[in-house]
Amino acid sequence: MNIDPVAILFQIINFSILMYLMKRFVYKPVLKILDERASRIKEGLEAAEKNVKMAEKMEADRDKALSAAKKQANAIVADAKKQADEIVKKAQAKAKLQAKKAMETERSAFEAMMAREEKSRAASLASSVVLASKALLEEAMESKQASALIDKQIKKLDLNQFGA
Amino acid sequence: MKFVIESVVELTLAQKKALESKAKKVDKTATFDYLLDKSLIGGLRISSNSKVLDLTLKAKLNQLRSELEV
Numbered sequence: 001m002n003i004d005p006v007a008i009l010f011q012i013i014n015f016s017i018l019m020y021l022m023k024r025f026v027y028k029p030v031l032k033i034l035d036e037r038a039s040r041i042k043e044g045l046e047a048a049e050k051n052v053k054m055a056e057k058m059e060a061d062r063d064k065a066l067s068a069a070k071k072q073a074n075a076i077v078a079d080a081k082k083q084a085d086e087i088v089k090k091a092q093a094k095a096k097l098q099a100k101k102a103m104e105t106e107r108s109a110f111e112a113m114m115a116r117e118e119k120s121r122a123a124s125l126a127s128s129v130v131l132a133s134k135a136l137l138e139e140a141m142e143s144k145q146a147s148a149l150i151d152k153q154i155k156k157l158d159l160n161q162f163g164a
Numbered sequence: 165m166k167f168v169i170e171s172v173v174e175l176t177l178a179q180k181k182a183l184e185s186k187a188k189k190v191d192k193t194a195t196f197d198y199l200l201d202k203s204l205i206g207g208l209r210i211s212s213n214s215k216v217l218d219l220t221l222k223a224k225l226n227q228l229r230s231e232l233e234v
Contacts, residue, residue: 119233122232122233122234123233125232126228126229126230126232126233127229129228129229129232130225130226130228130229130232133225133228134205134222134225137205137206137221137225138205141172141205141206141221143173145206146171146172146173146206147173147176147179149206149207149221150171150173150175150179150207150208151179153207153208153219154179154182154183154186154208155182157183157186157208157210158186159186159187159189159190159210159217160190161215161217162165162167162187162190162191162210162212162213162215162217163190163191
């Protein structure tokens with residue numbers, strides 16, 4: 001086997017030209033395309049990462065807002081419950097007071113009625129006693145007894161009250 | 165001074181004399197007016213000017229009525 005140095009030299013020159021052309025027209029555009037693609041992918045990844053972070057932040061904000069709303073709602077419910085308790089207590093106290101007043105009024109009315117009845121009974125009894133006594137006295141008081149009573153009264157009579 | 169004496173029955177002379185004697189001790193010029201009133205039931209009611217001495221049974225019954233009504 002013979003080695004031709006000229007052929008080898010041509011081969012080397014050809015290869016060099018080919019390498020140059022490849023580098024010039026193939027590698028560079030391909031590398032450029034690859035770089036651009038890598039850049040786009042990187043940008044896409046960065047954007048995706050940014051979006052994820054934003055989504056996480058939004059979720060955190062939402063959780064925070066939800067928690068605050070829940071807390072506020074709990075506070076409102078507690079406040080409403082407190083107010084309702086106070087209203088119920090006030091209503092109970094008012095009802096109790098009204099019942100007490102009503103009872104006192106009823107008691108006063110009942111006592112007044114009893115007093116009236118008692119007075120009426122006493123007056124009725126007094127009338128009966130006086131009428132009975134009057135009847136008995138009128139029957140028993142003949143002129144003799146009447147005169148005797150006058151005698152007795154004249155004996156005890158003291159007319160000093162008529163003096164000046 | 166004029167005395168008005170009310171009674172159920174007419175006073176006897178002795179009674180009038182005794183009564184007038186007591187009245188004269190108060191006023192020597194006293195005069196007397198005797199009236200009959202059956203509603204008094206018994207006893208005497210003597211009045212002079214605005215003063216009244218009521219010793220009648222009617223007055224006692226009225227007093228009893230007042231005491232019973234209280």
